[in-house]
Amino acid sequence: xxxxxxxxxxxxxxxxxxxxxxxxxxxxxxxxxxxxxxxxxxxxxxxxxxxxxxxxxxxxxxxxxxxxxxxxxxxxxxxxxxxxxxxxxxxxxxxxxxxxxxxxxxxxxxxxxxxxxxxxx
Numbered sequence: 001x002x003x004x005x006x007x008x009x010x011x012x013x014x015x016x017x018x019x020x021x022x023x024x025x026x027x028x029x030x031x032x033x034x035x036x037x038x039x040x041x042x043x044x045x046x047x048x049x050x051x052x053x054x055x056x057x058x059x060x061x062x063x064x065x066x067x068x069x070x071x072x073x074x075x076x077x078x079x080x081x082x083x084x085x086x087x088x089x090x091x092x093x094x095x096x097x098x099x100x101x102x103x104x105x106x107x108x109x110x111x112x113x114x115x116x117x118x119x120x121x
Contacts, residue, residue: 001041004051006061014079017048017102019095022062022072024055029088030071036092037073044099075099080108 001021004012013020021037023030041050055062055070065074065081073085075098083098083106 001038001050001052004053004061005058009051009053009058009061010079012049012051013076016078018074018076019044019048019050019099019102020053020072020074020076021050022053022055022065022067022070022074024070027055027070027088029090033071033090033092033095037095040092040096040099044103047103048099073098075102075106077102077108082106082108 002012012018023034037050053061055067069086071088071090073090073095075082082102085094085098
């Protein structure tokens with residue numbers, strides 16, 4: 001898992017397949033799912049980049065991505081959201097299924113990363 005911030009988010013999500021884990025240190029469901037997400041990162045890490053966003057430390061990223069609740073898991077391809085799971089009832093099996101759909105070519109459903117989250121190159 002790679003920790004992302006407002007300064008690194010676009011660079012980490014702009015190419016390839018990505019799972020974004022948006023969590024908070026006071027979020028018990030987030031903390032409970034962390035070991036399972038780390039296991040998925042080991043299993044799929046050669047095909048999917050796993051990044052972690054600490055919501056309280058990166059409120060602007062969360063606001064710009066319109067994350068309303070935690071935990072939130074976003075799958076992205078080339079900087080565009082493919083799928084979003086947001087519920088304290090999210091299971092490791094649901095996260096893995098979303099990763100499989102991403103790898104199987106599920107179409108993008110969300111807008112690209114907002115321009116102000118992108119870094120000038």
